[in-house]
Amino acid sequence: xxxxxxxxxxxxxxxxxxxxxxxxxxxxxxxxxxxxxxxxxxxxxxxxxxxxxxxxxxxxxxxxxxxxxxxxxxxxxxxxxxxxxxxxxxxxxxxxxxxxxxxxxxxxxxxxxxxxxxxxxxxxxxxxxxxxxxxxxxxxxxxxxxxxxxxxxxxxxxxxxxxxxxxxxxxxxxxxxxxxxxxxxxxxxxxxxxxxxxxxxxxxxxxxxxxxxxxxxxxxxxxxxxxxxxxxxxxxxxxxxxxxxxxxxxxxxxxxxxxxxxxxxxxxxxxxxxxxxxxxxxxxxxxxxxxxxxxxxxxxxxxxxxxxxxxxxxxxxxxxxxxxxxxxxxxxxxxxxxxxxxxxxxxxxxxxxxxxxxxxxxxxxxxxxxxxxxxxxxxxxxxxxxxxxxxxxxxxxxxxxxxxxxxxxxxxxxxxxxxxxxxxxxxxxxxxxxxxxxxxxxxxxxxxxxxxxxxxxxxxxxxxxxxxxxxxxxxxxxxxxxxxxxxxxxxxxxxxxxxxxxxxxxxxx
Amino acid sequence: xxxxxxxxxxxxxxxxxxxxxxxxxxxxxxxxxxxxxxxxxxxxxxxxxxxxxxxxxxxxxxxxxxxxxxxxxxxxxxxxxxxxxxxxxxxxxxxxxxxxxxxxxxxxxxxxxxxxxxxxxxxxxxxxxxxxxxxxxxxxxxxxxxxxxxxxxxxxxxxxxxxxxxxxxxxxxxxxxxxxxxxxxxxxxxxxxxxxxxxxxxxxxxxxxxxxxxxxxxxxxxxxxxxxxxxxxxxxxxxxxxxxxxxxxxxxxxxxxxxxxxxxxxxxxxxxxxxxxxxxxxxxxxxxxxxxxxxxxxxxxxxxxxxxxxxxxxxxxxxxxxxxxxxxxxxxxxxxxxxxxxxxxxxxxxxxxxxxxxxxxxxxxxxxxxxxxxxxxxxxxxxxxxxxxxxxxxxxxxxx
Numbered sequence: 043x044x045x046x047x048x049x050x051x052x053x054x055x056x057x058x059x060x061x062x063x064x065x066x067x068x069x070x071x072x073x074x075x076x077x078x079x080x081x082x083x084x085x086x087x088x089x090x091x092x093x094x095x096x097x098x099x100x101x102x103x104x105x106x107x108x109x110x111x112x113x114x115x116x117x118x119x120x121x122x123x124x125x126x127x128x129x130x131x132x133x134x135x136x137x138x139x140x141x142x143x144x145x146x147x148x149x150x151x152x153x154x155x156x157x158x159x160x161x162x163x164x165x166x167x168x169x170x171x172x173x174x175x176x177x178x179x180x181x182x183x184x185x186x187x188x189x190x191x192x193x194x195x196x197x198x199x200x201x202x203x204x205x206x207x208x209x210x211x212x213x214x215x216x217x218x219x220x221x222x223x224x225x226x227x228x229x230x231x232x233x234x235x236x237x238x239x240x241x242x243x244x245x246x247x248x249x250x251x252x253x254x255x256x257x258x259x260x261x262x263x264x265x266x267x268x269x270x271x272x273x274x275x276x277x278x279x280x281x282x283x284x285x286x287x288x289x290x291x292x293x294x295x296x297x298x299x300x301x302x303x304x305x306x307x308x309x310x311x312x313x314x315x316x317x318x319x320x321x322x323x324x325x326x327x328x329x330x331x332x333x334x335x336x337x338x339x340x341x342x343x344x345x346x347x348x349x350x351x352x353x354x355x356x357x358x359x360x361x362x363x364x365x366x367x368x369x370x371x372x373x374x375x376x377x378x379x380x381x382x383x384x385x386x387x388x389x390x391x392x393x394x395x396x397x398x399x400x401x402x403x404x405x406x407x408x409x410x411x412x413x414x415x416x417x418x419x420x421x422x423x424x425x426x427x428x429x430x431x432x433x434x435x436x437x438x439x440x441x442x443x444x445x446x447x448x449x450x451x452x453x454x455x456x457x458x459x460x461x462x463x464x465x466x467x468x469x470x471x472x473x474x475x476x477x478x479x480x481x482x483x484x485x486x487x488x489x490x491x492x493x494x495x496x497x498x499x500x501x502x503x504x505x506x507x508x509x510x511x512x513x514x515x516x517x518x519x520x521x522x523x524x525x526x527x528x529x530x531x532x533x534x535x536x537x538x539x540x541x542x543x544x545x546x547x548x549x550x551x
Numbered sequence: 552x553x554x555x556x557x558x559x560x561x562x563x564x565x566x567x568x569x570x571x572x573x574x575x576x577x578x579x580x581x582x583x584x585x586x587x588x589x590x591x592x593x594x595x596x597x598x599x600x601x602x603x604x605x606x607x608x609x610x611x612x613x614x615x616x617x618x619x620x621x622x623x624x625x626x627x628x629x630x631x632x633x634x635x636x637x638x639x640x641x642x643x644x645x646x647x648x649x650x651x652x653x654x655x656x657x658x659x660x661x662x663x664x665x666x667x668x669x670x671x672x673x674x675x676x677x678x679x680x681x682x683x684x685x686x687x688x689x690x691x692x693x694x695x696x697x698x699x700x701x702x703x704x705x706x707x708x709x710x711x712x713x714x715x716x717x718x719x720x721x722x723x724x725x726x727x728x729x730x731x732x733x734x735x736x737x738x739x740x741x742x743x744x745x746x747x748x749x750x751x752x753x754x755x756x757x758x759x760x761x762x763x764x765x766x767x768x769x770x771x772x773x774x775x776x777x778x779x780x781x782x783x784x785x786x787x788x789x790x791x792x793x794x795x796x797x798x799x800x801x802x803x804x805x806x807x808x809x810x811x812x813x814x815x816x817x818x819x820x821x822x823x824x825x826x827x828x829x830x831x832x833x834x835x836x837x838x839x840x841x842x843x844x845x846x847x848x849x850x851x852x853x854x855x856x857x858x859x860x861x862x863x864x865x866x867x868x869x870x871x872x873x874x875x876x877x878x879x880x881x882x883x884x885x886x887x888x889x890x891x892x893x894x895x896x897x898x899x900x901x902x903x904x905x906x907x908x909x910x911x912x913x914x915x916x917x918x919x920x921x922x923x924x925x926x927x928x929x930x931x932x933x934x935x936x937x938x939x940x941x942x943x944x945x946x947x948x949x950x951x
Binding site for chain 1: 699700701702703728731732734735736738739742
C-alpha cells in the first residue's frame with residue numbers, strides 16, 4: 043500500500059467537534075487516527091509512550107497494583123508525560139489525542155515478535171485497568187456503550203430478586219457493597235474466567251457480574267482485540283518498514299533507551315581520583331563497584347570492562363587527563379610497561395573521549411545496553427551482576443556489601459524474576475537506608491547522581507531534567523542506527539500522513 | 552432378561568440394523584432441520600467392526616446412505632464425532648490444515664468406575680441397584696446446572712449400555728462453543744454447591760443404608776480421613792457404641808456441630824457433613840470427553856458389545872425409576888421381533904403391506920418403543936426451538 047502517494051486530509055477540529063472525537067479519557071483504540079502529524083511529533087509521541095509503558099511495568103513490579111502508592115505514582119507519570127487519564131476541567135483534547143496516536147504508533151513497533159507483543163499487551167492492559175479503576179461510576183455505562191461492549195446494567199428490581207445469590211457467588215464481597223454496585227448481565231460464555239471458578243452467579247445462560255468483576259472481562263476483551271489487531275498489523279509490516287522515515291525508529295523503539303544519556307558534562311572535574319575508592323562503595327551501582335574492585339585487585343580489566351567502566355567514569359565527571367592517569371597508574375601496578383600502556387591502551391581511552399578517529403564522543407552505557415549486549419565470560423567483570431552473576435555468587439557479593447539478609451532475599455527474588463533494574467533499586471535503597479529510592483533506574487550514572495544527591499543533601503551535581511533528546515545532530519552510541527540521528531538528518535518539515543497508516547491497523551488491508 | 556451371548560452379535564446386529572434401528576429419528580436429530588447446508592454430510596462417524604477393526608472419518612450423504620452403509624458394515628460400535636469443514640470421508644483430499652472440526656454437541660460421560668474408591672457393593676465393570684443411585688444423583692445434579700444455570704434447553708441423557716451415562720447438549724449455540732468454554736463448564740460443574748440439596752435427598756438411603764459407609768472400622772476410617780484430627784477420638788468412641796451407619800452418622804453430625812461452636816472454623820458443622828457427602832456422592836466428570844470438539848462418543852441406539860444392551864435415552868421425568876437392568880438387550884428385542892413377525896404373518900396373510908412399512912414400524916412392536924418415544928419427544932422440542940428461531944429471524948428481516 044503506497045501510503046506516501048495518498049492525498050492528505052487535514053482535520054480541522056474546533057470546540058465541540060474536538061470533544062466529540064474523544065468523548066472519554068480512556069479508550070479501546072478501536073479506530074486508528076487519521077490526521078497528519080510531523081515526523082518529529084511522530085517520534086516524540088512514540089518515545090513518550092514507551093516511557094509511559096516502561097513506567098507502568100516498573101511500577102507494577104515495585105508496588106502492588108491498585109494500591110494507593112501505585113496509583114498516585116502512575117498518575118503522576120501520566121500527568122508528566124501529558125497523556126490522558128482522568129477527566130478534569132482543562133482541555134482534555136490534547137492529552138487524549140496524544141494517547142490515541144501514540145498507541146497506534148507503538149503497535150507498528152511492537153507487533154514484530156511474540157515477545158514484544160506480549161509485553162506491549164501486558165502494559166497496555168495494566169494502563170487500561172488503572173484508568174478504568176479511577177473512572178467515575180456514572181461514566182462507566184457510557185464508556186462501555188461507546189466501546190461496543192454489550193454489557194447492560196440490570197434494573198434495581200432485577201437486582202433485588204437475585205441479591206442473595208449474587209452476594210453468595212461473589213467471593214470476598216460484603217452484602218452492602220453489592221447493593222450499591224451496578225450488576226451487569228452478560229452471556230455466560232463471555233465470563234469464562236469468572237464462571238469456571240464459580241466466582242459469579244449464573245442464571246439461564248447469563249452471568250450476573252458486579253462492577254468490580256466486569257473489569258476483568260473488559261480487560262480480556264481488550265486483550266483479545268489488541269492481540270488480533272497486532273497480528274493484522276504484523277502482516278502489513280513489510281510495507282511499513284520499507285518507508286525510510288519510519289524504519290529506523292520502529293526497529294529500535296523497543297530496544298532504545300529513551301532517557302538522559304549522561305554525556306553532557308555538567309559535572310566535569312568535580313571528582314578527584316582519590317575519591318573514587320570511597321565513591322565506589324557509597325555511590326556506584328554494583329556493576330561498577332565490582333569492576334572497580336576487579337581493577338584494583340587485578341590491575342587490569344579486559345576490553346568489555348574497560349568500555350563499561352571507563353565510560354561510566356567519564357559520565358561521573360572524570361576528565362580525559364584524569365582518566366588516563368587513573369588507568370595508567372593501575373595498569374602499571376600490574377607490571378605493565380608504561381610505554382606499552384601509552385602505545386596500546388591510552389589510544390583507546392582517548393578514542394572513547396572523542397579525541398581520536400571519528401571523534402564521536404561515546405556515551406556511557408545504559409542499563410538496558412549492559413543487560414542486553416555483550417554478556418561477560420570467564421575472566422570478565424562487566425555486565426549486570428543481577429543479570430549475569432550466578433545467584434550464589436550474587437548472594438555472596440551482597441553479603442560482602444553488608445546488606446541485611448532480608449534485603450538480600452528480596453533482591454535475589456527480583457533478580458530471579460528478571461527485574462534486574464528493580465533489584466538494583468532495592469540495593470540502592472538498602473545502602474542509602476531509604477524506603478523508596480524515588481526514581482526509576484535505567485542508567486548507572488543515574489544511580490550515581492541520585493546517590494550523590496542523597497549523600498550531599500541536595501547541593502551537588504546539577505540534576506539534568508529527564509527529557510527526550512530532541513533530534514539534533516547528536517553523537518550516537520557505538521551501535522549503529524540510532525533512531526534520533528537517523529530522523530534528525532531528515533527535513534523536519536516533512537509531514538507524516540497518518541491516514542495512510544490506517545490501513546495497517548484495519549481488516550481490509 | 553436373558554443372558555446375552557456375544558457370539559450371536561453378528562446375526563443379531565444384522566437384524567437390528569435391518570429392522571430395528573430408528574433411522575428416521577436418528578437422521579432427523581443429526582440433520583438439525585437441514586438449516587445449515589451439509590451439516591449431516593460433514594459429520595464424522597466411526598465404526599468398530601468385528602475383531603476390533605476401527606475405522607474413522609465415515610460420513611454419509613443422507614438417511615438412506617447411512618442405512619445402506621450400516622447394514623453393509625454391521626458395526627459392533629458406532630461413535631459420533633464432530634461436524635467438520637469438509638466431508639470426513641474425503642478428508643485426505645483436503646489441503647493440509649484446512650480440514651477442521653467446527654461444531655459438536657457438548658457431551659458429558661459419567662462412568663461408574665470413577666467411583667470405585669467409594670463403592671462398597673461392586674467394583675470396576677459391575678453395577679448393581681445399590682450403586683446406580685450414584686448415577687441418578689449425578690444426572691440430577693448436572694442436569695439442574697445445565698438447565699438452570701447455563702440455560703441449555705436440549706439435553707439428551709443416554710444410558711451407555713454398561714456402567715455409565717452420557718449427556719448430549721444439542722442447543723444451536725452450544726454446538727459452536729469453543730474448547731475453552733467447554734472446559735470451563737466442566738470446571739464449573741465440578742464445583743456446584745447447589746447440588747448439596749440433591750445429595751441430601753439421596754444420602755441417607757444411598758450412602759448410609761445401601762452403601763453402608765459407616766458399617767465397620769475399615770469403612771469409617773475412610774470417613775475419619777476427611778475429618779479434622781481433633782474429633783477423631785470422640786467419633787471413634789461413638790462409632791463403636793452405635794449399631795449401624797445411620798446412628799453413626801447422627802453421632803458424627805452432633806460432634807461436628809458441637810465443635811463448630813467451640814472453634815471458629817468452617818471445617819466443622821454442616822461443612823463437614825457436606826464434605827463427606829460430596830466426596831462419596833458428587834459427580835465425577837472426565838474433562839477430556841467434554842472439552843475436545845473432535846472427541847468421538849458412543850452413539851445413542853448403538854449396542855454395547857459386552858452386555859448387549861442398547862444405549863437408550865433416559866426419560867428425565869422418570870429418572871429415579873430408571874433401572875439399567877431393565878434396559879432391553881439386542882437379543883431380547885430381536886427375539887421379540889421374531890415372535891411378533893410369526894404372529895403377524897399368520898394374521899395378515901392377505902394384506903400386501905410393503906416391506907418398508909413393516910420395517911419402519913418394527914421397533915414399535917418391541918421393548919425399544921418407549922425409548923424411541925423419549926427420543927422423539929426430545930426431537931420435537933428441537934424442532935419447536937428451530938421454528939421459533941426461524942420465525943424470529945424472518946420477523947427481523949420482515950419476510951412474510
